[in-house]
Amino acid sequence: MLATQQTARTGLEPGATQVLEARDLGKSFGAVRALDGVTLGLAAGSSVGLIGRNGSGKTTLLRLLCGLSVPDRGACHVFRIPSQDLGAAELSRIGFVDQEARLIAFLSGRQTVDYAAAMQPNWDRALEQRLVAALELPLEQRVGAMSGGTRKRLALLLALAHRPSLLLLDEPLAGVDPVQRGVIRELLLERQLEDGAALVTSSHDLTEIERGVDRLWCLSVGRLVLDEGLDSLKERYSEWIVTHPSADLPARFSEPFVLSCQSSGRRARLLVAADAAAREEFARRHGALVEARPLDLETLFPLLTGASLGGQP
DSSP: OHHHHHHHHHSOOTTOOEEEEEEEEEEEETTEEEEEEEEEEEETTOEEEEEEOTTSSHHHHHHHHTTSSOOSEEEEEETTEEGGGOOHHHHTTEEEEOTTOOOOTTSBHHHHHHHHHHHOTTOOHHHHHHHHHHTTOOTTSBGGGSOHHHHHHHHHHHHHTTOOSEEEEESTTTTOOHHHHHHHHHHHHHHHHHHOOEEEEEOSOHHHHHHHOSEEEEEETTEEEEEEEHHHHHHHEEEEEEEOSSSOOOSSOOOTTEEEEEEETTEEEEEEEOOHHHHHHHHHHHTOEEEEEOOOHHHHHHHHHTOOOOSOO
């Protein structure tokens, strides 16, 4: 009976490894629909990149997931508890960094850390010391006098030092220099390996997202348009360099998997959603040489968000 009641309440089967689950999640601000029917789940130890254009709903989703905002429709459960009902025990298992890294300006870095430690029963002082050194934090400095990048690094320490099970990070590397970006990537990986933490990182820095996640969630106008492993995504999309040995190539191609085409004379550059078998058939049909190249996330982003690619419609 207890298991049946739990499943009805959370939507998760007993023994599931998910740390959060959202179903048909919706949120509006006046006439603006920020999220519209988002359904997703996150397993323990997973690392997800949350991407989308400005205004797509990324920050709204993160705030709903950690209980800082309440959905208008649908449900979100974290550790099997509705996110708006998370108590002290559940919140102590979440590490959150907001986009602005809002901290108390008149406190010093040291006072800020000690205040957070007093509020967190699982605070690890030894880990805190390692993070202070790795992140090169000037704890004697007043928070209001810190640069934006330094405040962001301090916010990351506050999110990590209590060894959370779930990390929700909104633009965690904004304003951080390239050296510290590498340090932060290593620190996040360490938390995943040591503590099995699940990680959701929202960022416009697609190069950093690509380096640090194994799965992508993509939002477009409040809807989840992609929930897929990064490796699978890269296998599905590629760039083809098409060369004909003796004749001009057409200005456009009729194959439905051709998403974009830039053609000039005997050479064309195509963005496609096709496998190796389709590539071989395409080369045979057109009597051309086809070189397939992987796409980075910067190039994939317009395909995922429905932005105009130019070239072949």
